[in-house]
Structure formats: structure tokens, C-alpha cells
Amino acid sequence: MKSIIKTFLTLSFTLLFSNAALSESHVIEMLNKSGNEMMVYSKKVLNVNVGDTVVWKATTKGHNVEFIKNGTPDGVAKFKSKMNVDVEYKFEIPGIYAYWCTPHKAMGMIGFVVVGGDKSNLDKINALRFVGKSKKLAPELIGQL
């Protein structure tokens, strides 16, 4: 009986930890200022695994997260968070996700998440139209994907 319990516990722990290793949580801060940059996400390019969650923290107010139209893999629903609050998103579909902060999209507040190392929608990402300061920044970031 004792050995059965021991086996059960060992198995439970193994499952628990392998699960934790499979799906991670990543944090990106939404900031008014970082070094000498204004209006930025703390990580502009992030690679995650399928099933991982990203939490965008409203470290400073006045920001949000909006997936750019045609800037996500096929089958991903429209996503636009409320202003001023922490927001999280679980990435289930592989591919490149391009997003921006709605009020600061022309100030370079853009970001990219690559899910599962899948860059099959890179052509669509390259075809996106960015505005203002983001016009120059976007190709630089896309080059890092």
C-alpha cells in the first residue's frame, strides 16, 4: 500500500512539474519611459511556446494591447484590451503576432510575439502598415524575429 501511495505521489509531482515546464508565463511592462525611450513595451520581441501566457503589466497608465489587423496567424480572434489595466493572453495558435498600443502606435509603441518558432505568416507581417515613428522601428524589429 505504501509503495502505491509513493508511486502515485511521484507520478503527481512529475506531471505537475512537466506541465509547469510546458506552459510558461511571461511579463511585459507597459511603460511611459524606459531609458531614453518614451512609450514602450519592455520587451518588443518575445519568443514563446504554444500554450504560454503573456501578461502585459500596466506599470504606467495610459496604455493597452491591440493585435494589428492581419498581423496575427489565421484563426486568431480580434483582441484589444482596455486602457490602464493588466492584461493577459494565452497563445494557442503558432505564428507571429504583431500588436500595438492604440493611443501610441505612431510613437513606436509596438511589439511582436513569435509563438512556437513559427514564422509562416512573415509575408503578412511585412505587409502591415505602420504609422509615424513605428514605420522605421517595425522593420528593425521584424528583422529580429
Ligand SMILES: [Cu+2]
Ligand atoms: Cu501606450
